[in-house]
Amino acid sequence: MQYYVAVRQVVERHPFLTVVFKDKHTDKAYYEHVPSVNLKERIFIASEDKQGKAEDETTRIERLLPSLVDHAHAAERPPWSMTVLPLGRGTGQTTRLFIAFAFSHMLGDGMNGLIFHQHLLEGLCDASANADSSSTTTVTIPPTTTLDEPFDTPKRLPISWGYLFGPLFAVLLPKWLAILLGVRASTSLLEPGTWTGPPMFDDHKANPTQLRIIGIPAAQVEAALRTSRRRGANLTGVLHQIIVHALSDALPGHTLSSATAKGNSNNDKEGGGGGTVSSATAITWFVSHSAINMRPTLGIPNTKTGLYVNGCFDYHPRRAAAAATTQKLALSATTPEDQPVGLLRYALSVPRWMAKKMGQKRDGSYEVSNLLAFSPAPPPAAAAAVAVEWIIFAQSRNRTSSPLVFDVVSVKRGNLVISVVWQAGALGNVTRTPQDQQKLVEGVCEGIKAEFAMFV
Secondary structure: OHHHHHHHHHHHHOHHHHEEEEOOOOOOOEEEEOOEEEHHHOEEEOOOOOOOOOOOHHHHHHHHHHHHHOOOOOOOOOOEEEEEEEEEEOOOOOEEEEEEEEEOOOOOOOHHHHHHHHHHHHHHHHHHHOOOOOOOOEEEOOOOOOOOOOOOOOOOOOOOHHHHHHHHHHHHOOHHHHHHHOOOOOOOOOOOOEOOOOOOOOOOOOOOOEEEEEEEOHHHHHHHHHHHHHOOOOHHHHHHHHHHHHHHHHOOOEOOOEEEEOOOHHHHHHOOOOOEEEEOOEOOEEEEEEEEEOHHHHOOOOOOOOOOEEEEEEEEEOOOOOHHHHHHHHHHHHOOOOOHHHHHHHOOOHHHHHHHOOOOOOOOOEEEEEEEEEOOOOOOOOOOOOOOOOOOOOOOOOOOOOOEEEEEEEEOOOOEEEEEEEOOOOOOOOOOOHHHHHHHHHHHHHHHHHHHHOOO
């Protein structure tokens, strides 16, 4: 099978595909290389019938993705897999396929997906040009294989004392003094009226990742790019503006009212100070989290697998402009000092820190992770043509994330695809039922499509 030949070449090029994560639920987690990788345990063919052969391609892919992003990989095997979903015949003698590379975030960031597919295409072309290529399904890992140094080292991401101790002082000091000194407990500043959904909760994986796919035609993407450049913005800045507009139209003006107890039991018995109050908050602001690829700033090529992602936080009123967001994203992407991800080095116990976040207020309204454009190299003249029409980037629902996550990627000069991801129940303070959540997200998706359509 050509897949084995191509994937073997990818594994041999990228050491992170040959490791397992040991003691991952402790404070002493570490990577360990496996002696070999059995590709028969890594490559799967999805059943056409199980995914709804008669349905359109987007619906079938939308149904497949949650099972891939939620999959718990066996601890003794590298946490990644490749799944091929046949989509039927194309024009002429072509075959249409959806190829999904699913991997644990412990191995790397979203760019790893583009790197894998880039080198997979090269491997497929090489396999078609060299029919005599070995078809062995086992990749032996040399004992001398090593990983690159971690991304968040003090040298690469220096943290100043003020940035390090600011969150600590914000918790210990009286609120008025913390405000006066300009320190805060969170990496993002939450103004009154900021919508962040309900508090974080652990559903113990009872519900699968909720996911919707939005496809934006190439003509609309090109028009949006031209308009954004004329206004001093990039596409990610425009995406924030579009998302905020869509959220503003889809969300109600206030969060749902909730009854909360008031007073104490003794007062209740005496008829004083008891009862309930109705709590609802006007939604006037959104705060965003943007994933930032730090490879260029650190002098690391974009073809290097690993975890090189940072976060940028920004504030948006219910109607937002794109240029200011673009400038803030650019500054975050080129400044290695005092980055939020660098603070994780100083956490005494990341598992305990994550556990303590349950029940606390979220620090964002939505997240955007834009992988930009996938631009595969042209195949060799002797190789069979492999065309990429569109590409999808999606991640599993995250109990500590913002209520909504927008994963974005496009094919160069082609369609742009946005995956909208959320945890079931994470929209609970503006909806009452799962059906209401689906309806709300559909409204956001329609709003995003309508905003892009206005560019042409």
